[in-house]
Amino acid sequence: MSAVNNHAWTETEIRKIRADFPLLNNTEYAYLDSSATSQKPQCVIDKEKEYYEEFNANPFRGLYEISVKSTDEYEEARALTAGFIHAGSADEIVFTRNATEGLNLVAYSLGSILVHKGDIILTSVEEHHSNMLPWRQLAERTGAVVEYVEPEPDGSLNPEKIKAMLKPNTKIAAFTAMSNIFGYTNDIKTIARYAHENGTVLVADGAQSVPHTKTDVQDMDCDFLAFSGHKMLGPMGIGVLYGKMEWLKKMPPFLTGGEMIDSVSLDDIVYAPVPHKFEAGTVNAAGAIAFAEALRYIGRIGFDRIEERENELCTRLLEGMKKIPHITVLGSEKAEEHHGIVTFKVDGVHPHDVSTILDADKIAVRAGHHCAQPLHQYLHIPSTTRASLMFYNTEEEVDRLLASAARIRTEMGYPD
Amino acid sequence: MASTFYNEILTDHNIRPGHKYKLDGANMVLEGVNPSCGDDILLQLKVENGIITDGAFVGDGCAVSQASCDIMLDMIIGKTTEEAKHLSGLFLKMIKGTVTEEELEELDEAGALQDVSHMPARVKCAVLGWHTMDEMFGEEEEKAKEKAKAKKNKA
Numbered sequence: 087m088s089a090v091n092n093h094a095w096t097e098t099e100i101r102k103i104r105a106d107f108p109l110l111n112n113t114e115y116a117y118l119d120s121s122a123t124s125q126k127p128q129c130v131i132d133k134e135k136e137y138y139e140e141f142n143a144n145p146f147r148g149l150y151e152i153s154v155k156s157t158d159e160y161e162e163a164r165a166l167t168a169g170f171i172h173a174g175s176a177d178e179i180v181f182t183r184n185a186t187e188g189l190n191l192v193a194y195s196l197g198s199i200l201v202h203k204g205d206i207i208l209t210s211v212e213e214h215h216s217n218m219l220p221w222r223q224l225a226e227r228t229g230a231v232v233e234y235v236e237p238e239p240d241g242s243l244n245p246e247k248i249k250a251m252l253k254p255n256t257k258i259a260a261f262t263a264m265s266n267i268f269g270y271t272n273d274i275k276t277i278a279r280y281a282h283e284n285g286t287v288l289v290a291d292g293a294q295s296v297p298h299t300k301t302d303v304q305d306m307d308c309d310f311l312a313f314s315g316h317k318m319l320g321p322m323g324i325g326v327l328y329g330k331m332e333w334l335k336k337m338p339p340f341l342t343g344g345e346m347i348d349s350v351s352l353d354d355i356v357y358a359p360v361p362h363k364f365e366a367g368t369v370n371a372a373g374a375i376a377f378a379e380a381l382r383y384i385g386r387i388g389f390d391r392i393e394e395r396e397n398e399l400c401t402r403l404l405e406g407m408k409k410i411p412h413i414t415v416l417g418s419e420k421a422e423e424h425h426g427i428v429t430f431k432v433d434g435v436h437p438h439d440v441s442t443i444l445d446a447d448k449i450a451v452r453a454g455h456h457c458a459q460p461l462h463q464y465l466h467i468p469s470t471t472r473a474s475l476m477f478y479n480t481e482e483e484v485d486r487l488l489a490s491a492a493r494i495r496t497e498m499g500y501p502d
Numbered sequence: 503m504a505s506t507f508y509n510e511i512l513t514d515h516n517i518r519p520g521h522k523y524k525l526d527g528a529n530m531v532l533e534g535v536n537p538s539c540g541d542d543i544l545l546q547l548k549v550e551n552g553i554i555t556d557g558a559f560v561g562d563g564c565a566v567s568q569a570s571c572d573i574m575l576d577m578i579i580g581k582t583t584e585e586a587k588h589l590s591g592l593f594l595k596m597i598k599g600t601v602t603e604e605e606l607e608e609l610d611e612a613g614a615l616q617d618v619s620h621m622p623a624r625v626k627c628a629v630l631g632w633h634t635m636d637e638m639f640g641e642e643e644e645k646a647k648e649k650a651k652a653k654k655n656k657a
Contacts, residue, residue, distance in 0.1 A: 434517070435565070436563060436564035436565060437564075438539055438564040438566075438624070438627065439508070439564050439565045439566070442506065442507075442508075442621070442624065443506050443508070446504040446505070446506040446507075447503060447504050448504070454539065454540075455540070468540050468562060469539075469540055489503070490503065493503060497506055497508055497513075498508055498513050498516070498517070498565060499508070499510065499513025499514060499516065499517050500517065
């Protein structure tokens, strides 16, 4: 399980990993829906339990031992998160509920000081609704305009196309670092450079990219990056917003209330410094501390090994899919550009019927528009089926999906 | 491989629907939509003196929604609106799992969708056509009531 290993994963290693995830051993299902939410290893579940059993106390408030411990561990989780994405400082990490909340925070707070009537917010057709609707709402509030970049056939966003669309009054550009439909990793680093040359703030949606690839926010040079804990082995209800300090300092708070101030009188408010200014009310300390455990778990395996394993499984799935008539996979031909995300359509069969047949064979996938309706409209497909893999999946599970997928058409009454 | 509930009646009505086309001369038309899954039908009926003389639908969606609507049309064409409403009531009973053996017999080919009663996620798909028809007749009744009321007030 060390990062220096560069041989294929052995069966012992795979078995050891599988043993860490109780749900995988408690279900007959082949769980192939990790892009919706990942499963959790025992150590994460134990950590959340340990928090509530041993040191649950409201962080930042109490002056007694367990409240201090709660505060310390919460702040340690922040520092660990900063290290995980290579942020310059732990203070640039704001804990949120999820990526959606992080993106809304930026749209409201940064939007209120930066975006005015007639300004432009640039995003893309392939965004998850979470990275589209907050910008459209911002545009509605301010009289700004949202413009959309169209994706390439392989699902990537072309930085040159983005560069050509940037205008003097494009104040914010917001793009996904990895599409939840195509699995393609967008070149945020180049996009950020072009945005900055134009004086545009670059917001990246990392909900899919951070769980599957190594993230270095300083190298990418994005101004903001939002992601969710639950898609990367952490509990639900904890997410992260990374922001550059220069922006976080200028931005007004998003929510106001408890434990986000230095002092309040009836005439005056002095807000707490960043990041606490953005964490009003009692925080999800248990979630953040368990999330830190998830980061440690991922760190012990290492992204080199994770990517290698996910690529191995994804290659098997893509190769198998190519052999099944009437199935088309969306996006790139190359498995390494999918990061475990394989979205497909079956000729003449609605994705809900696909999902029902797979369900009968105890295979969990997602069917529908995957919170990316505009992309489906753009592709002229009402909806799709998505299998999403993670390193804890097995060849056997991939083969089960392939066998089940191969019988969908005949099951639906077609001759082949 | 586990068996699925996609029996021959269902898949046949989905792939080779008998009533999926635009009906000229329909005097009752209503769209039915399941926004969460995108099932979408446009139900068109020709109703004369309380009898459904012809009917058809156009639309997109899963096999369950499309086949169910086609089967429904098979059953209601030639029947009175009252009989159609009665069948709709039985269909909903079947989906809720409270239908009797006799009632199931009355439902004929629509009985092919009985397994949906164990599949909460697909109930909306199965009832889309039937709901749309109920709504259609309901609206008609409302209109008739209002007309009668207006007449009464005039008098």
